[in-house]
Amino acid sequence: xxxxxxxxxxxxxxxxxxxxxxxxxxxxxxxxxxxxxxxxxxxxxxxxxxxxxxxxxxxxxxxxxxxxxxxxxxxxxxxxxxxxxxxxxxxxxxxxxxxxxxxxxxxxxxxxxxxxxxxxxxxxxxxxxxxxxxxxxxxxxxxxxxxxxxxxxxxxxxxxxxxxxxxxxxxxxxxxxxxxxxxxxxxxxxxxxxxxxxxxxxxxxxxxxxxxxxxxxxxxxxxxxxxxxxxxxxxxxxxxxxxxxxxxxxxxxxxxxxxxxxxxxxxxxxxxxxxxxxxxxxxxxxxxxxxxxxxxxxxxxxxxxxxxxxxxxxxxxxxxxxxxxxxxxxxxxxxxxxxxxxxxxxxxxxxxxxxxxxxxxxxxxxxxxxxxxxxxxxxxxxxxxxxxxxxxxxxxxxxxxxxxxxxxxxxxxxxxxxxxxxxxx
Amino acid sequence: xxxxxxxxxxxxxxxxxxxxxxxxxxxxxxxxxxxxxxxxxxxxxxxxxxxxxxxxxxxxxxxxxxxxxxxxxxxxxxxxxxxxxxxxxxxxxxxxxxxxxxxxxxxxxxxxxxxxxxxxxxxxxxxxxxxxxxxxxxxxxxxxxxxxxxxxxxxxxxxxxxxxxxxxxxxxxxxxxxxxxxxxxxxxxxxxxxxxxxxxxxxxxxxxxxxxxxxxxxxxxxxxxxxxxxxxxxxxxxxxxxxxxxxxxxxxxxxxxxxxxxxxxxxxx
Numbered sequence: 306x307x308x309x310x311x312x313x314x315x316x317x318x319x320x321x322x323x324x325x326x327x328x329x330x331x332x333x334x335x336x337x338x339x340x341x342x343x344x345x346x347x348x349x350x351x352x353x354x355x356x357x358x359x360x361x362x363x364x365x366x367x368x369x370x371x372x373x374x375x376x377x378x379x380x381x382x383x384x385x386x387x388x389x390x391x392x393x394x395x396x397x398x399x400x401x402x403x404x405x406x407x408x409x410x411x412x413x414x415x416x417x418x419x420x421x422x423x424x425x426x427x428x429x430x431x432x433x434x435x436x437x438x439x440x441x442x443x444x445x446x447x448x449x450x451x452x453x454x455x456x457x458x459x460x461x462x463x464x465x466x467x468x469x470x471x472x473x474x475x476x477x478x479x480x481x482x483x484x485x486x487x488x489x490x491x492x493x494x495x496x497x498x499x500x501x502x503x504x505x506x507x508x509x510x511x512x513x514x515x516x517x518x519x520x521x522x523x524x525x526x527x528x529x530x531x532x533x534x535x536x537x538x539x540x541x542x543x544x545x546x547x548x549x550x551x552x553x554x555x556x557x558x559x560x561x562x563x564x565x566x567x568x569x570x571x572x573x574x575x576x577x578x579x580x581x582x583x584x585x586x587x588x589x590x591x592x593x594x595x596x597x598x599x600x601x602x603x604x605x606x607x608x609x610x611x612x613x614x615x616x617x618x619x620x621x622x623x624x625x626x627x628x629x630x631x632x633x634x635x636x637x638x639x640x641x642x643x644x645x646x647x648x649x650x651x652x653x654x655x656x657x658x659x660x661x662x663x664x665x666x667x668x669x670x671x672x673x674x675x676x677x678x679x680x681x682x683x684x685x686x687x688x689x690x691x692x693x694x695x696x697x698x699x700x701x702x703x704x705x706x707x708x709x710x711x712x713x714x715x716x717x718x719x720x721x722x723x724x725x726x727x728x729x730x
Numbered sequence: 731x732x733x734x735x736x737x738x739x740x741x742x743x744x745x746x747x748x749x750x751x752x753x754x755x756x757x758x759x760x761x762x763x764x765x766x767x768x769x770x771x772x773x774x775x776x777x778x779x780x781x782x783x784x785x786x787x788x789x790x791x792x793x794x795x796x797x798x799x800x801x802x803x804x805x806x807x808x809x810x811x812x813x814x815x816x817x818x819x820x821x822x823x824x825x826x827x828x829x830x831x832x833x834x835x836x837x838x839x840x841x842x843x844x845x846x847x848x849x850x851x852x853x854x855x856x857x858x859x860x861x862x863x864x865x866x867x868x869x870x871x872x873x874x875x876x877x878x879x880x881x882x883x884x885x886x887x888x889x890x891x892x893x894x895x896x897x898x899x900x901x902x903x904x905x906x907x908x909x910x911x912x913x914x915x916x917x918x919x920x921x922x923x924x925x926x927x928x929x930x931x932x933x934x935x936x937x938x939x940x941x942x943x944x945x946x947x948x949x950x951x952x953x954x955x956x957x958x959x960x961x962x963x964x965x966x967x968x969x970x971x972x973x974x975x976x977x978x979x980x981x982x983x984x985x986x987x988x989x990x991x992x993x994x995x996x997x998x999x
Contacts, residue, residue: 427854663788665868696824
């Protein structure tokens with residue numbers, strides 16, 4: 306799948322650039338593309354093990370070599386970039402190619418930027434908590450201990466940015482729905498509500514994913530403005546729940562129901578630190594009444610965060626986040642297998658980051674804790690830069706919870722530790 | 731005061747100012763505030779904007795070196811007042827294309843605004859900026875050395891006037907807010923370039939020295955193109971070299987989220 310779409314994107318980018326190049330002196334352009342070529346990347350080895358026996362998954366949580374190549378160049382009228390990872394994966398026992406970026410960027414007018422192709426997209430104010438950022442996430446990479454960069458999965462999209470004194474506008478159009486790389490049971494065990502037990506490789510979630518070009522599409526819009534260094538933004542999204550948000554009536558396949566999101570955020574200096582607020586209304590469009598137990602309920606989501614320095618090279622961040630189901634009673638009554646959560650899911654996150662040894666050693670801890678789900682997810686990490694090119698890293702993904710079916714609690718048996726070595730060039 | 735003259739510009743007025751005097755016997759100024767203001771101006775505010783490529787070589791006491799390379803763009807909102815900085819990283823490679831942006835506020839009650847753009851995640855982060863006396867990119871230079879220490883934070887005393895230099899002692903008004911008890915700055919009497927800064931710890935022991943090793947006149951502006959900071963406690967030192975220094979480049983307002991996410995091409999190439 307990944308290969309296939311990556312190929313389409315590269316072809317699309319090439320095709321789009323051809324007519325423009327033809328107008329110019331193509332040979333000249335080709336020469337400048339070559340002479341402006343900039344190649345970087347890294348080679349990485351990463352290995353990790355489960356700390357608990359998981360009868361549905363391998364003991365190895367991650368075991369891979371990865372070569373990332375980042376190739377960029379430019380012409381007068383545009384920038385070009387292709388970034389991809391070649392992966393030798395010993396857990397899945399296969400070689401893989403993950404095309405992360407392949408795009409053309411251009412500034413056709415003073416008031417406009419345009420980015421076309423495969424790209425990583427991020428907006429919103431949360432720290433590892435997302436409300437209005439509905440671009441695809443790779444939760445699997447996140448939980449098995451890949452670099453945080455891999456939490457963001459690429460989108461095949463067109464991003465149009467318009468700038469004015471009044472406000473700025475971003476429009477992202479994704480012609481074919483890009484879902485999250487969600488937990489399917491392949492690498493991580495999870496709570497399967499149909500089986501009412503933990504499951505994994507024995508019960509891989511099959512999905513019925515919207516995949517028609519230009520029909521099953523997504524559009525995300527952001528209007529934003531900086532007023533006295535407070536950043537205000539309004540957001541809208543029309544598309545689908547990014548991870549499965551329900552199942553078909555026969556309960557054989559997970560589905561991605563229609564979703565609209567409307568939200569707002571603000572971020573700026575508060576006292577000695579940075580404060581942020583973000584809200585979002587999740588309208589589960591296939592179940593407006595909230596009666597269908599097979600489809601996610603509509604929700605209100607709210608986030609408040611604060612980050613500040615608490616010592617030399619020592620930063621602390623605190624966030625409070627809540628998901629409020631709008632038709633909880635109806636949803637619960639009609640849910641075929643019962644519900645594993647309260648109406649409100651409260652979540653508190655804490656981030657501590659300390660830099661030592663001339664900032665070459667970074668110790669960090671990120672904690673998600675839900676008082677309503679009674680579960681916790683901790684991400685300790687230590688990264689040391691041996692030299693400008695070489696870094697070594699160790700960390701863990703630790704899950705625990707009182708109940709087997711809660712958001713983080715279900716991953717208890719996936720608790721893992723990992724180490725990595727990365728050479729950048 | 732403060733070194734790092736490069737993205738700084740002395741207005742044309744510097745020439746006019748000194749033309750009246752015999753260049754070899756500069757007028758002797760006795761008012762310390764005039765001296766520190768001029769030095770601050772020369773170090774940080776020359777021209778209305780500027781650009782430079784900076785290479786930092788950090789050498790620890792064992793002799794291991796690390797390299798930082800970045801392009802810095804500066805625009806003054808007000809001479810001697812607020813400024814905006816844009817820093818585009820080239821090296822080390824793992825932070826290549828990262829952008830750091832600062833709105834510097836000289837109002838002592840107001841913290842600077844800082845942003846960081848991480849290209850791998852396409853993430854625009856806001857950074858809390860309360861402590862300016864932390865290391866800049868792991869070097870021996872501090873944030874405050876790079877963007878300038880607010881003159882209002884210290885009291886200034888002219889302790890010596892030699893043939894070539896004014897020596898000014900700076901004592902923090904809030905001693906608990908910093909790690910030094912005072913620092914002396916030697917300021918060139920002709921150009922007002924701060925050529926040496928010596929920091930003394932709470933026991934009055936010299937522990938940190940910044941020296942301007944090479945000064946060039948660029949577009950009429952005296953510019954420190956090489957400086958070195960030595961940390962006598964840790965044995966570490968950092969050499970900072972400026973190349974491609976240009977003043978008055980008519981920088982438009984690139985200090986926005988638009989250019990954080992995608993740098994202005996003319997400015998970084």
